Amino acid sequence: MSRRHTRQPGGTPALNLLSRSGVAFAVHEFEHDPGAESFGLEAAQVLGVAPGRVFKTLVVQTDRSVDKGLVVAVVPVGAQLDLRALAREIDCKRAVLADSGVAERTTGYLVGGISPLGQKRALLTVVDASAAGHGTVLVSGGRRGLDVELAPADLVRLTSGRLAAVTR
Incomplete structure (x- = not known):
């Protein structure tokens, strides 16, 4: 993986955050197919x-009293978010x-391009525990076709997540 230290012109907020953070990361771009189902x-x-x-x-609406009840969940693309487990984790109904x-x-x-990094408004973020079983993970870089x-x-730290x- 490469280290990026300078702000990239025209970069997304996620790329800009990563560049400023000093963490090791790699950018993966591909041609997005508008007909892709997932x-x-x-x-x-x-x-x-x-x-x-x-x-x-995924952005989730909850009955929490802060941040208009919005929470971010980061889960593997092949898995389904368990809304009940998320609600229990953040102590809501x-x-x-x-x-x-x-x-x-x-x-x-x-x-389709929502990144957990560099969001306009920082929300409580919960990353699925399966992420810890990998040396690296890929998340959206802020637009379709950019991971x-x-x-x-580093993902957990940069999102102030858990x-x-x-x-x-």
Whole structure:
């Protein structure tokens, strides 16, 4: 993996954050197919990476009183978010996927390219515990066809997140 220390012109907020952070990361770009049914599974296939190492970013609406109840869940693209497990982890009663418009306005990214890094508004972030079993994981770099690879510990630190088992 390479280290990036300078801000890239025209870079996404995620790439800019990674550049400033000094952590080791690699950028993976590919031609996104607009007809792809799953952005994350498309990335795994095109990049030749096991789906368990590629993570999707989901914005969840909860009954928490802070941040308008919004929480970010980062889970493997081949797995399904367990909303009940997430609700238990963050000590709330209700959790549903947020409306895509709300997710886009809150994060500053378009659906299919929502990165857990460099979001417009920092939200509580829960990364599925399976990430810790890999040396590196890939997450969206802030647009469709752009993924970044970094160590799970760096992902958790840069999002001020926590690891928890939130998939089924």
